[in-house]
Amino acid sequence: MDLRSLLGVDTPIVLGPFGGMSSVALTATVSEAGGLGSFGLYGLAPERITAIAAELRERTARPFALNLWLPFQGLGEGAPGAGFDRAEYDRAIAGLADLFAEAGVAPPEWPVAPLPAFDLQLEAALAAEPAVLSFVFGVPPTEVVDEAHRRGIRVIGAATTVPEARALEAGGVDAIVAAGVEGAGHRPSFLADPEAGLVGGLALIPQVVDAVGIPVIAAGGIADRRGVAAAFALGADGVQVGSAFLATRQSAAPEVHRARIRTADAHETILTRTMSGRAARGLPNHAVRTIEARGGRASFPLQNILTGVFRRRAAELGEPDLLSLWMGQAAGLAHFDDATEVFSELAAGVPDDRA
């Protein structure tokens, strides 16, 4: 099926979800423009999920996606849903001491509260009945895909390699995000090591397109009409864009973060586990370098929860040195402050027969 009919949109452009940094304003703006706005539910309690879906419905009657992280345990990572290890907490707190002090906040006390349970998040997301549920870090269980379909919800998964794309298709998803290494934020690998086999979009997109029979949405490094046109030329059915939208005034990113996206260069970003414990692409700053130098980093998700305490304060202070400056390799192509302008620029690259 054509991606536009599948998602119920006019233009095959998807706003990537930003777990922890999504905004209702940005999601609704992209959906209203004729694309698919996504909202990242990472770390949100079920009541927040219900409230956000209601807010989105107040802002737009058009389709939107809600995005969940599956409870995946990567190599060297903590078990999802399990309690945290005290010794690991002590080591991580010691390693982060300077950063807490610089932000002027106390480290979180032991025991650290875990993330909301996935099953409860899922229940709330399904009950909200968005047009689309998208998942990262694995293949959603068959009963989840079936239940989504029973409710008329389309399901999208994300792949960083051809075997991951095949596994998602076998798992019954309706479309696949082919996530190239260029992309911002966490690299959603689940069969491959996220730091090995760093496949870029130019190679990944056509190979995923050849490997599966369902629509493919290209993500990573696309920020203007040229990137969109290239993705379609490689066989993609749509594109998912993050950084260029994150840089706009409708986004929830702090102003200093948005400004850094617009001035970054392609070579400046790195994949790093320092801030969250899981490999993610962003700009190396003082916080990243300090954690690298001090060591003692905790595994995901504990490290992300701990750094979140000083990151929240840094966002209030407008202090970029203590933020997670997630952005992709095409950040330097992000010039617009308004998400509607980003959307028009991207839409100009969609081939006429798909627009």
Ligand SMILES: Cc1cc2nc3c(=O)[nH]c(=O)nc-3n(C[C@H](O)[C@H](O)[C@H](O)COP(=O)(O)O)c2cc1C
């Ligand atoms: C701050 C931030 C948070 C993100 N969180 C998520 C997430 O929770 N789920 C997800 O599927 N993708 C997430 N992503 C990836 C984006 O949705 C998108 O796929 C990616 O940014 C595309 O690459 P680009 O930035 O080069 O356009 C995140 C990206 C950023 C910048």
